[in-house]
Amino acid sequence: xxxxxxxxxxxxxxxxxxxxxxxxxxxxxxxxxxxxxxxxxxxxxxxxxxxxxxxxxxxxxxxxxxxxxxxxxxxxxxxxxxxxxxxxxxxxxxxxxxxxxxxxxxxxxxxxxxxxxxxxxxxxxxxxxxxxxxxxxxxxxxxxxxxxxxxxxxxxxxxxxxxxxxxxxxxxxxxxxxxxxxxxxxxxxxxxxxxxxxxxxxxxxxxxxxxxxxxxxxxxxxxxxxxxxxxxxxxxxxxxxxxxxxxxxxxxxxxxxxxxxxxxxxxxxxxxxxxxxxxxxxxxxxxxxxxxxxxxxxxxxxxxxxxxxxxxxxxxxxxxxxxxxxxxxxxxxxxxxxxxxxxxxxxxxxxxxxxxxxxxxxxxxxxxxxxx
Numbered sequence: 001x002x003x004x005x006x007x008x009x010x011x012x013x014x015x016x017x018x019x020x021x022x023x024x025x026x027x028x029x030x031x032x033x034x035x036x037x038x039x040x041x042x043x044x045x046x047x048x049x050x051x052x053x054x055x056x057x058x059x060x061x062x063x064x065x066x067x068x069x070x071x072x073x074x075x076x077x078x079x080x081x082x083x084x085x086x087x088x089x090x091x092x093x094x095x096x097x098x099x100x101x102x103x104x105x106x107x108x109x110x111x112x113x114x115x116x117x118x119x120x121x122x123x124x125x126x127x128x129x130x131x132x133x134x135x136x137x138x139x140x141x142x143x144x145x146x147x148x149x150x151x152x153x154x155x156x157x158x159x160x161x162x163x164x165x166x167x168x169x170x171x172x173x174x175x176x177x178x179x180x181x182x183x184x185x186x187x188x189x190x191x192x193x194x195x196x197x198x199x200x201x202x203x204x205x206x207x208x209x210x211x212x213x214x215x216x217x218x219x220x221x222x223x224x225x226x227x228x229x230x231x232x233x234x235x236x237x238x239x240x241x242x243x244x245x246x247x248x249x250x251x252x253x254x255x256x257x258x259x260x261x262x263x264x265x266x267x268x269x270x271x272x273x274x275x276x277x278x279x280x281x282x283x284x285x286x287x288x289x290x291x292x293x294x295x296x297x298x299x300x301x302x303x304x305x306x307x308x309x310x311x312x313x314x315x316x317x318x319x320x321x322x323x324x325x326x327x328x329x330x331x332x333x334x335x336x337x338x339x340x341x342x343x344x345x346x347x348x349x350x351x352x353x354x355x356x357x358x359x360x361x362x363x364x365x366x367x368x369x370x371x372x
């Protein structure tokens with residue numbers, strides 16, 4: 001006699017899928033979201049490994065729910081996101097007649113939080129599904145511009161203090177500035193020099209040298225390819241338009257700088273870029289990991305503010321702070337940041353650089369694991 005277990009083991013992938021659909025796994029109950037303080041930072045932490053979601057107000061968990069993430073072939077990307085837009089009800093524009101009640105958008109490429117069926121295993125097209133009532137409770141919270149962290153097993157938020165962390169301008173200045181011109185939370189990204197950042201630097205140097213690489217954006221388009229080709233030709237390198245190590249080294253030398261710093265700092269506010277700059281990074285050969293530091297509304301004393309730190313994979317409670325302190329931020333840059341720094345501002349730290357999901361109408365979207 002063919003049992004369900006042997007049929008499952010022997011069947012085709014599509015047959016196994018039908019068996020799973022017919023035999024959903026037990027799903028733990030959700031814990032209703034408790035009231036939170038507006039002075040505390042709201043964050044949503046999602047564990048793909050545990051198929052669960054935790055809602056935090058500061059360091060206090062105020063809600064828990066099972067989830068269903070992306071199924072095999074449609075896996076949910078891991079990383080640091082923020083809620084870009086909310087819709088009480090919306091039909092998917094990628095999948096025909098796929099309802100998405102209480103939808104909270106995380107990317108413009110189609111990843112969102114919403115109510116949906118929970119069979120007890122990853123089953124979505126990439127979004128995070130929640131029980132209807134929990135999705136409604138989360139939707140009703142002030143989640144716009146708040147962060148959502150997706151990882152295998154993200155660590156819980158911890159408070160960190162250090163004189164080297166960014167500090168808001170004096171409370172009088174900050175209050176006066178906020179009263180006159182209300183500003184969205186400031187977003188800072190600290191990363192190492194990766195492919196896009198190297199291309200961005202190369203474009204700036206090429207433009208400075210008069211080769212016309214177009215608007216620096218970190219991508220090799222037709223103008224950038226032609227500029228690299230002409231530069232290579234001018235110094236008798238193989239003229240193939242490829243930004244290889246030899247070309248990049250020659251560009252740096254031509255610019256009069258023996259070395260570019262190994263770190264990079266980006267600043268955005270209100271979904272728009274403000275500025276970016278290369279900065280020194282200590283022990284650049286060592287990985288940074290992925291971390292998020294967030295400034296609560298009540299952030300402690302001016303000389304030693306308390307930030308909330310979350311690491312995307314379990315590490316020491318100081319992991320985010322230690323990664324931040326490896327960067328040297330020039331005083332003038334620090335000043336520019338600190339005069340815009342307010343409640344719920346954040347610093348993301350990652351090895352993966354400025355990814356393609358970050359763009360018009362987004363905060364920094366730091367994708368640490370992406371499935372094609």
